[in-house]
Amino acid sequence: MRILITGANRGIGAAMDRAFRNEGHEVLGTARNDPGFLPLDVTDLASQRDLARQLEGQAIDAVVCNAGVFLDKEEGLADGYPPEMWADSFAVNVTGVFLTVQSLLPNLQLSEAPKIAIISSQMASHERAPGGSYIYRASKAAALNLGRNLAADLKGIGVAVGIYHPGWVQTDMGGSTAEITPVQAGEGLLERIKALSVETTGCFETWDGRPHPY
8 A cells, every 4th residue: 555644753653654664555754844754734735735746646545644733731721721722733633634635635536445544532532521631632523523524425436534543652642651552553553544445434443443432
């Protein structure tokens, strides 16, 4: 497969990059500011268009929308969560996913079995709502909803969409006490993306293949 991964220069994105490459797949990794990767600011329409022009006419088998931010870890309900933080978080975690799919849909349509993988989170689930991290939870819930609706619209043209909880991973975002390593997350997500098809489109699954409650 030929896979494009946004935010591939660190964390879960870098782990997926390695997992796919180790299995012999071709990976196109993007990053906002890293010379070793294709330049892409997922929130910027001009940047999206530049990438689309660079890849024009090239088939992509899977687009992995991984780039994301978690800005409100330390915010308190009484006086935190400023409007700018909401705007910045949704710009990356939701709008950035949509713009990436929109920009690269022509490339996906050149593939025989095109797939879109959206890295959301268990924190998107409305059935598991313990409070706190309101911005991140809301943005990941929106990404889940976006993925479900894209799955409905794109099924007719043969594009499968999967939404995934990558696990609580030992990254800068997840922290050193998280449950699984980036290697485990990357290898698990590789298997989920390989298994994704139009028959399972719209799924919300964990990194290790369990259906996740919405």
